[in-house]
Every structure is written in C-alpha cells, then in structure tokens.
Amino acid sequence: MHLDHSHDGPTALSADAHRKDGTRRALRIGLGGPVGSGKTATVAALCRALRDELSLAVVTNDIYTREDAEFLLREAVLPPERITAVETGACPHTAIRDDISANLEAVEDLEDEVGSLDLILVESGGDNLTATFSKGLVDAQIFVIDVAGGDDIPRKGGPGVTTADLLIVNKTDLAPYVGSDLARMAADAKAQRGELPVVFQSLRGEAGVTAVADWVRARLAAWTA
Amino acid sequence: MSRAALLVLADGRFPAGGHAHSGGAEAAVKAGRITGAESLESFCRGRLYTAGLVSSALATAAVLGVDPRQLDEAADARTPSPALRVAARKLGRQLLRAARATWPSPELDALAGQFPKGAHQPVVLGLTARAAGLEPVDAAYCAAYESVSGPASATVRLLSLDPFDATAVLARLAPELDRVATRAVEAARTAVEEGVDALPSASAPLLEIGAELHAAWPVRLFAS
Ligand SMILES: Nc1nc2c(ncn2[C@@H]2O[C@H](COP(=O)(O)OP(=O)(O)O)[C@@H](O)[C@H]2O)c(=O)[nH]1
Numbered sequence: 001m002h003l004d005h006s007h008d009g010p011t012a013l014s015a016d017a018h019r020k021d022g023t024r025r026a027l028r029i030g031l032g033g034p035v036g037s038g039k040t041a042t043v044a045a046l047c048r049a050l051r052d053e054l055s056l057a058v059v060t061n062d063i064y065t066r067e068d069a070e071f072l073l074r075e076a077v078l079p080p081e082r083i084t085a086v087e088t089g090a091c092p093h094t095a096i097r098d099d100i101s102a103n104l105e106a107v108e109d110l111e112d113e114v115g116s117l118d119l120i121l122v123e124s125g126g127d128n129l130t131a132t133f134s135k136g137l138v139d140a141q142i143f144v145i146d147v148a149g150g151d152d153i154p155r156k157g158g159p160g161v162t163t164a165d166l167l168i169v170n171k172t173d174l175a176p177y178v179g180s181d182l183a184r185m186a187a188d189a190k191a192q193r194g195e196l197p198v199v200f201q202s203l204r205g206e207a208g209v210t211a212v213a214d215w216v217r218a219r220l221a222a223w224t225a
Numbered sequence: 226m227s228r229a230a231l232l233v234l235a236d237g238r239f240p241a242g243g244h245a246h247s248g249g250a251e252a253a254v255k256a257g258r259i260t261g262a263e264s265l266e267s268f269c270r271g272r273l274y275t276a277g278l279v280s281s282a283l284a285t286a287a288v289l290g291v292d293p294r295q296l297d298e299a300a301d302a303r304t305p306s307p308a309l310r311v312a313a314r315k316l317g318r319q320l321l322r323a324a325r326a327t328w329p330s331p332e333l334d335a336l337a338g339q340f341p342k343g344a345h346q347p348v349v350l351g352l353t354a355r356a357a358g359l360e361p362v363d364a365a366y367c368a369a370y371e372s373v374s375g376p377a378s379a380t381v382r383l384l385s386l387d388p389f390d391a392t393a394v395l396a397r398l399a400p401e402l403d404r405v406a407t408r409a410v411e412a413a414r415t416a417v418e419e420g421v422d423a424l425p426s427a428s429a430p431l432l433e434i435g436a437e438l439h440a441a442w443p444v445r446l447f448a449s
C-alpha cells in the first residue's frame with residue numbers, strides 16, 4: 001500500500017516515502033470521524049502511550065478555532081513545537097482529501113523543525129461520515145465513532161466506517177446510558193468491513209488506548225521493515 | 226503549448242490551498258462591508274483593480290522571465306500587511322507543491338530550492354504558467370480571476386449567499402477582468418525593459434487593515 005516512488009528536487013511532494021536524504025520519512029496516520037467522537041482524546045492518549053518510545057508529532061485541523069491544538073498543548077501531551085494547527089476554511093474534509101497542500105506543508109515543517117520523526121498523527125476537524133483522508137497525505141487512517149452517536153452508524157456504513165484501516169468505536173463506558181447495543185454494532189461493523197480491524201474502546205476505562213497503541217506499533221513496524 | 230492547461234490551472238479545485246483563504250472577504254463580512262451580492266460585487270471590483278492588478282502584473286512578469294527574487298521583493302514592497310505577506314508566501318509554497326507535481330520542470334524545482342518557505346503566490350503562479358507552456362496573458366488572466374473568485378466563493382460560505390448570485394457577480398466582472406489583464410501585460414512588458422519598479426503598485430488600505438485585524442481573531446473560518 002505504500003507508495004515508494006520518489007521525486008528529485010529540494011522538497012518532498014506528497015506521498016513520497018523518503019526524505020530528501022533518502023531515509024524513510026515518518027509514518028503518517030490520519031484520525032477522522034464525527035465531531036465529539038473522541039479523536040482529540042484518542043490522539044492525547046496515544047501521545048502519552050507512545051512518546052517515550054517514539055519521536056512523534058501531531059497536526060490538527062480545526063474547523064474554526066485552534067481548540068484541538070490548544071487542548072493538546074494544555075494537556076502537555078507533547079512539547080509545543082511538536083503540535084501544529086492547520087486552518088481549513090470552513091471545509092475540514094477538503095483539507096484532508098481534495099486539497100491537502102496545507103497539511104503537507106505542516107507535516108513537512110514538523111519534520112524540518114523537530115528533526116527526524118517516527119510518527120505523525122493528523123487529526124481531521126471532524127465533519128460527516130463521508131470524510132476520508134487522501135492517500136497523498138496519510139499512510140493509514142483511523143475512523144473514530146462513538147456509541148453515543150447512535151448504534152446504527154456501523155450499519156449505515158459510508159467510506160469512513162467501511163474503508164478506514166482501523167475503526168474505533170469509542171466511549172463504550174456510555175453504552176448502558178444511551179442504550180447502545182455493542183454486540184449489534186460489532187456485527188454490523190464486521191458486515192461492512194470484512195477482515196478490517198475494529199476496536200471497542202473506553203478512554204475512561206483501565207485499558208484506555210492500549211489496543212489502538214498496539215495497532216499503531218504494528219503499522220510502524222511494517223512501515224520501517 | 227496547450228491553451229487548455231489554463232483551465233486546469235484556473236480551476237477553483239486546483240489543489241493549491243486557496244480554499245482555506247477568503248481574500249479578505251471574511252474580515253469585510255464581519256465589518257459589514259459585504260452583506261449581499263451587490264456589496265460583494267463592489268468588494269471584488271475594488272480588489273480586482275488593486276491587489277488583483279498587482280498580482281496579475283507580477284505573475285505576467287514571471288512568465289516573461291523577470292528574476293523571481295526581484296519579483297518577490299517587489300511583491301513584499303507592495304504588501305504592507307505582514308499577515309498578508311505571510312498568507313501570500315504560504316499560498317505560494319502550496320501552489321509550488323501542486324505545480325511541481327502537475328507540471329514537473331527544473332525551473333520550478335529551482336524555485337523551490339531558492340524559496341524553501343515559499344515565494345509570493347503570483348510569482349509562483351507565473352512560473353507555473355510557464356511550466357505549463359502557457360502565455361504571459363494566460364497568467365495575467367489567471368491571477369486577475371483568482372483575485373475575485375476566492376472572495377466570491379468564500380462569501381457563499383460566510384453569508385450562505387445564493388451561489389447563483391455569486392457566480393453572476395463574477396460574470397458581470399468579466400469585461401473588467403479583460404481590462405485588468407491587458408493592463409497587467411502592458412506593465413509587465415515595460416518591467417522587462419525598465420525593471421520591477423514599473424510594475425503597478427495599486428493598494429487597498431482596507432484590505433491591508435482588515436487582514437491585520439483578521440489575523441488576530443481567536444475564532445475564524447478562513448486563514449486570511
Ligand atoms: N465517557 C467518555 N467520554 C469520552 C471518551 N473519549 C472522549 N470522551 C469525551 O468526549 C468529548 C469529545 O472528545 P474529543 O476528543 O474532543 O472529540 P473530537 O471532536 O472527536 O476530537 C470530550 O469531552 C472527551 O473527554 C470515552 O471513552 N468515554
């Protein structure tokens with residue numbers, strides 16, 4: 001799935017898997033999904049879980065503020081120079097799919113300024129169920145939904161639910177309160193996704209982000225192999 | 226050369242980052258200077274004859290082979306607002322990325338080497354037109370059109386303006402786009418002989434002031 005072609009010239013273009021000096025660039029993973037499903041919380045948890053073993057950075061795509069970036073800064077999940085916010089002009093899905101230039105610039109600046117990175121997480125501003133990341137921007141994508149958004153979302157499908165490399169069904173701790181049927185969500189997700197993985201997660205629970213962090217480690221091992 | 230390349234370059238969907246910028250429209254909407262189709266038209270006309278003419282001439286001069294470094298300095302000198310300079314360089318860098326992938330050329334690679342953080346967008350636009358095999362006048366039109374199409378589509382989002390009305394505004398401005406492009410080509414040809422000081426320096430103080438205010442807002446939809 002990785003595009004391995006490279007271009008000549010001073011700066012990398014989009015999907016190039018190598019840096020100017022020929023070494024393999026950072027793995028980029030996109031996190032998309034509806035507003036409020038837990039993307040930023042998952043990014044924060046991933047940073048805490050992985051920052052001691054990996055060199056990582058985050059790009060946020062806020063819809064009209066810098067709130068996600070500011071949350072991550074406030075929580076001090078990473079040093080400030082490793083967190084960048086992209087402005088999306090009222091169209092968050094455009095910035096991650098149809099016109100990825102600002103995000104590519106952010107990614108490139110992070111690599112230039114922080115030095116060699118292993119992993120860059122790109123969070124989408126979040127809008128609807130059809131928003132997916134361009135392959136020119138990320139190497140793998142995670143789609144985050146939650147149990148409170150309605151347990152029929154996996155059944156309804158859509159490109160995010162159906163094709164993301166990993167589907168996270170977040171906030172399982174809330175299922176009893178909102179009357180969501182987790183078994184049904186799992187069966188529907190399986191029907192939509194076949195063999196593609198699904199993680200049911202509660203960031204309030206003890207396991208937290210562990211399963212997703214393991215998935216990221218496996219992707220990274222495959223990327224650098 | 227293929228004239229059709231102009232359609233590719235001027236297409237609003239050309240992935241060069243423009244969608245995140247309003248060309249000053251967001252600040253003008255907030256200040257009550259754009260409230261509907263009529264005031265959008267006045268705003269676009271003002272931008273066309275000032276920032277639009279300057280951009281158009283810069284882009285044309287780049288196609289004609291004027292040194293990009295000098296053009297970039299000329300653009301700086303014609304852009305008092307630091308926020309607008311930052312935005313123009315950002316957009317230039319993003320356009321350069323898209324252009325190098327779309328029309329690979331040693332000249333564009335060299336430009337990226339010379340300006341790793343981006344040159345003013347019209348300068349990059351001119352060299353992109355050159356790489357695409359277009360004529361100077363094509364770049365003039367492209368820059369002039371962008372100076373009004375950006376604010377028009379941003380206003381559709383900002384005011385929920387009827388998209389047909391916004392498009393009609395652009396259509397009504399077409400004869401004036403012709404005029405501005407013609408003037409830009411003349412000025413650029415003069416600049417080839419006499420240097421970049423011959424390029425137009427029309428400016429719109431409210432656009433500059435609006436951009437500075439806008440850059441300081443904590444909450445906004447567009448980057449500029
Ligand atoms: N109960 C519960 N709340 C969560 C969980 N994950 C995130 N949240 C909360 O959900 C809200 C929205 O999360 P956020 O990460 O900002 O969503 P985003 O819009 O997708 O980035 C925040 O108040 C989070 O604290 C979870 O697993 N369980």
Ligand SMILES: [Mg+2]
Nearest residue numbers: 039040068123
């Ligand atoms: Mg968020």
